[in-house]
Amino acid sequence: MNPNSQHSNRRITFWYAHEGEASFDPAPNGTWVITAVPHQINARQAERELSFLIESNSTCKLISVDFDRISIAGTRYAPNFKPAVNIDLAFSDPMYAIGTVMSAELWNHALSRLSAYSTTHTVYGMFLEAITSVSPSQFIHLPQILFHLSDPLDVNENDTTCIRASAESLSIVKAFCETHEPGVKVDVQLLNGGKWGQQVTWTLPQRPLLVSILLPTRDSYPFLSACITSLFSISAGVEFELIIIDNGSVDRDALQLLEELDQSQNVSLIRDSGPFNYSALINKGAQLANGEILCLLNNDTEVITENWLSILSGYAMRPNIGCVGPMLLYADDTVQHGGVVLGIGGIAGHAHKYLSSESSGYQSRLQLCHNFSAVTGACLVVRSTLWRSLGGLDEHNLPVNYNDVDLCLRANFAGYRNLYVPQVKLYHYESKSRGAPLGFAFQQWQEERMVMLKRWGDLIASDPAYSPHLSLSHEDFSLSLCVDNIAPRSCSIPIDHYLSYNET
Numbered sequence: 001m002n003p004n005s006q007h008s009n010r011r012i013t014f015w016y017a018h019e020g021e022a023s024f025d026p027a028p029n030g031t032w033v034i035t036a037v038p039h040q041i042n043a044r045q046a047e048r049e050l051s052f053l054i055e056s057n058s059t060c061k062l063i064s065v066d067f068d069r070i071s072i073a074g075t076r077y078a079p080n081f082k083p084a085v086n087i088d089l090a091f092s093d094p095m096y097a098i099g100t101v102m103s104a105e106l107w108n109h110a111l112s113r114l115s116a117y118s119t120t121h122t123v124y125g126m127f128l129e130a131i132t133s134v135s136p137s138q139f140i141h142l143p144q145i146l147f148h149l150s151d152p153l154d155v156n157e158n159d160t161t162c163i164r165a166s167a168e169s170l171s172i173v174k175a176f177c178e179t180h181e182p183g184v185k186v187d188v189q190l191l192n193g194g195k196w197g198q199q200v201t202w203t204l205p206q207r208p209l210l211v212s213i214l215l216p217t218r219d220s221y222p223f224l225s226a227c228i229t230s231l232f233s234i235s236a237g238v239e240f241e242l243i244i245i246d247n248g249s250v251d252r253d254a255l256q257l258l259e260e261l262d263q264s265q266n267v268s269l270i271r272d273s274g275p276f277n278y279s280a281l282i283n284k285g286a287q288l289a290n291g292e293i294l295c296l297l298n299n300d301t302e303v304i305t306e307n308w309l310s311i312l313s314g315y316a317m318r319p320n321i322g323c324v325g326p327m328l329l330y331a332d333d334t335v336q337h338g339g340v341v342l343g344i345g346g347i348a349g350h351a352h353k354y355l356s357s358e359s360s361g362y363q364s365r366l367q368l369c370h371n372f373s374a375v376t377g378a379c380l381v382v383r384s385t386l387w388r389s390l391g392g393l394d395e396h397n398l399p400v401n402y403n404d405v406d407l408c409l410r411a412n413f414a415g416y417r418n419l420y421v422p423q424v425k426l427y428h429y430e431s432k433s434r435g436a437p438l439g440f441a442f443q444q445w446q447e448e449r450m451v452m453l454k455r456w457g458d459l460i461a462s463d464p465a466y467s468p469h470l471s472l473s474h475e476d477f478s479l480s481l482c483v484d485n486i487a488p489r490s491c492s493i494p495i496d497h498y499l500s501y502n503e504t
Helices: 046-056 087-092 104-115 123-131 167-180 221-233 252-262 278-287 308-316 384-390 403-413 439-461
Strands: 014-018 032-036 040-042 062-070 076-080 100-103 139-150 186-191 197-202 210-217 239-246 267-271 293-297 301-303 321-329 335-337 340-342 348-350 379-383 417-428
Touching (some): 032 046, 032 123, 087 123, 087 197, 087 417, 100 123, 104 123, 123 167, 167 186, 167 197, 197 308, 210 221, 210 278, 210 308, 221 252, 221 301, 252 267, 293 308, 293 384, 321 403, 340 439, 379 384, 379 403, 384 403
Parallel strands (some): 014 032, 062 139, 321 417
Antiparallel strands (some): 062 100, 293 379, 301 417, 321 335, 321 379
């Protein structure tokens, strides 16, 4: 690790830690370490901007900046505009570690932790230790491109794919997780040969577990029948009870199906013929639930993935995780839900909507398990203890709209990270062509929209799981045509330290 020359007009000394060194050395007190991967070069203003940021933020210990790539012809492309902080993206995408700067104090702390279980020192390993060691005020994202990755000579300039993960990164993340969570087993694998990144799956604890599926419904026999068939024909991978909350069905076929289900083992039927209040229906079902995990499920969904509930529950059992949601697809296998982005459409929209489920999405994030500010309630998994501590859905102020987003944001505010899990897929037959609400429904939507703006306006204006460089007009992670604010931002949501299953 070699020191860089000190800026003549700054009091900050930067040291560079280059990927590929046999081992990293401790950094001198008072300095800052810029991690450097192969082919990384600085933008001209990099050290100047970093120095200004450090001098302006006395509590800062870890900085993450954006980066892009430069072709052999000198063309800049593939900008990686990062979220403010995303711990689970760090597990899934080793490239998230590029563009990291940390104080000597944090560097030496991370080096000590890493050296305790690994003789191999990498930028990625140091980043995992660092990002899980800081408090919210100590982590700052600077949404400016200050580093570039130059393409090697053998890279096709027209190919924007790159290897994001490798056997080495799998070994690093597995060692990290199992060292800091003794007794917990994770499975790791490359996605698309590493081009998309890597998948880290937390397995369930080795003890009996019951999941309560809460399914509100009214008529809609074809949808309900398909949903129920998938629940009992495709392995959930874990024991579950099904609690159906019928909101006044009158359709003969639907009523017959409900009567048959009511006679089935591990199925309970609740009847509520009052005005439609989704939040109240779910809350009523949750009151009767016996499961350690709750799964909110729409009646117009259909399971695709084997062991879907076991996989989602494995993530939800992590005590620092809040609400967990899968990838949801339309009938034509395009994306209906890939996480919820705040600010789109004024309140929130679905990430990567209408893209092919087989596409990578922006910076492979469609295929990567990572944190969003919210996930949809069409299929949402959460620990029952957390559900009760949050008070369930807000049936008084948000009976129909945005209640799932509100729940997720309350989980965030309480210090939990919400998680999108694309390895699990379900169909969600919500109509692509469904128009805006009319009449009373429009009035209700407007009222609930105002509740969200009053309650969560600051977060909606600047989603910490998104980038100010990305569009709030479209749901495809396209670039914004108007970027108003590229100021440094810390995480608006508390970052929990890495915890084991033993909840404290």
